[in-house]
Structures are given as structure tokens and as C-alpha cells.
Amino acid sequence: MTVFLVIGGIGLVVLLASLVFGDIFESFDIGEGGFSGIAAGVGAVVFGASGVIALSSDLPLVWAYVIGVGFAVVAFAAAQGLVKRLSETEDAPPPPLDGAFGTTTSTTGPSGGEVRLEGVRDLEARLAWADEEIAAGTRVVVVAVSGSRVHVRPV
Structure with missing residues (x-):
């Protein structure tokens, strides 16, 4: 036993x-x-x-x-x-966001904002920030990622 x-x-x-x-x-x-x-x-x-x-x-x-x-x-x-x-059945890792293009959906600046990214599978809209104020509807590119937030600049 x-x-x-x-x-x-x-x-x-x-x-x-x-x-x-x-x-x-x-x-x-x-x-x-x-x-x-x-x-x-x-x-x-x-x-x-x-x-x-x-x-x-x-x-x-x-x-x-x-x-x-x-x-x-x-x-x-x-x-x-x-x-x-x-x-x-495990999901593939999300694609890298650096260099992704999108459009701001609200005024985005150092205090925050939101963008809608193109060709991203996991989330369409992301919280974002920029070094300067960017008006809603402006085309942007992701220059850095911090957690789920993205740092953007105008194209």
C-alpha cells in the first residue's frame, strides 16, 4: 500500500x-x-x-x-x-502597437484622450496621450505603449 x-x-x-x-x-x-x-x-x-x-x-x-x-x-x-x-485554443499575442495608425476620437494631449487604431484585433479604441494638444479627428501614429495606453503624435 x-x-x-x-x-x-x-x-x-x-x-x-x-x-x-x-x-x-x-x-x-x-x-x-x-x-x-x-x-x-x-x-x-x-x-x-x-x-x-x-x-x-x-x-x-x-x-x-x-x-x-x-x-x-x-x-x-x-x-x-x-x-x-x-x-x-490559446489566443495569439496581440500585435505590436508601435507604428500603428489611427484617428483621435477626442481631443488628446498630455492629460489624456482617446484614439481609434486601424488594423488592431484586440481593442478598437484606446486611451492615449500626446506631447501637445491634438484635435479630435486627427490622423495619428503610435510612438510608444504604456500598458493599455498609447502615446501618439500627429502624422
């Missing part, structure tokens, strides 16, 4: 570490889509839990290992497939 508890405990630590700190096996590109620490942790936890349950049901040790490995393989495959599907 100790083997099942130890492997299950290690799996729980790997699972929690992968959830809190990011996938710890991310740098190892094993197989298609890599090897997920989350899936490995799930597999080890299921192996430990199902082995303990099998032994608690007075099954022979051999059957506890067979049941543990069987459930662990199924759990690992399911978790790995889910992690892979979720990672394929």
Missing part, C-alpha cells in the same frame, strides 16, 4: 506545482504537443488512489497494480488530450 500512497503523493505534488507555477514539463517537447505535467500528475494520483482502493477491497497485490496502471493510463490520456485541446 505504501507504494501507491507515495506515487499518489508525488503525483499530487507534481499536479499542484504544474497548476500553480505553470506546466513543469513544458520545456520537454516529447511527442505531439509535448508532455504535460498536469497529465502526469493526474495519472500518478489516479494510480495511487485506485491501487489503495483495490487493496482496501482485499484484492491481491497483482490486481491492485493492474487496476492502478489501467486507470492511470486512461486518466493520463484523457488529461493529456484535454490539455492539448486547451493549449490549441
Whole structure:
């Protein structure tokens, strides 16, 4: 029973570490889509839990290992497939805004304003500031980015 508890405990630590700190096996590109620490942790936890349950049901040790490995393989495959599907749906990083063109939608100056940028996928309108007052409707270019705000100058 100790083997099942130890492997299950290690799996729980790997699972929690992968959830809190990011996938710890991310740098190892094993197989298609890599090897997920989350899936490995799930597999080890299921192996430990199902082995303990099998032994608690007075099954022979051999059957506890067979049941543990069987459930662990199924759990690992399911978790790995889910992690892979979720990672394929991640959004691409937003395009760089430096050099993007747009139009001011309000008077924009050192105290702030707003611009509507062209060809930007994530947000059409952004808070902006400029070194000098720029009237609404003026064509501008982004010269710097600070968080979600953009620094603009007239074109």
C-alpha cells in the first residue's frame, strides 16, 4: 500500500506545482504537443488512489497494480488530450502597437484622450496621450505603449 500512497503523493505534488507555477514539463517537447505535467500528475494520483482502493477491497497485490496502471493510463490520456485541446485554443499575442495608425476620437494631449487604431484585433479604441494638444479627428501614429495606453503624435 505504501507504494501507491507515495506515487499518489508525488503525483499530487507534481499536479499542484504544474497548476500553480505553470506546466513543469513544458520545456520537454516529447511527442505531439509535448508532455504535460498536469497529465502526469493526474495519472500518478489516479494510480495511487485506485491501487489503495483495490487493496482496501482485499484484492491481491497483482490486481491492485493492474487496476492502478489501467486507470492511470486512461486518466493520463484523457488529461493529456484535454490539455492539448486547451493549449490549441490559446489566443495569439496581440500585435505590436508601435507604428500603428489611427484617428483621435477626442481631443488628446498630455492629460489624456482617446484614439481609434486601424488594423488592431484586440481593442478598437484606446486611451492615449500626446506631447501637445491634438484635435479630435486627427490622423495619428503610435510612438510608444504604456500598458493599455498609447502615446501618439500627429502624422
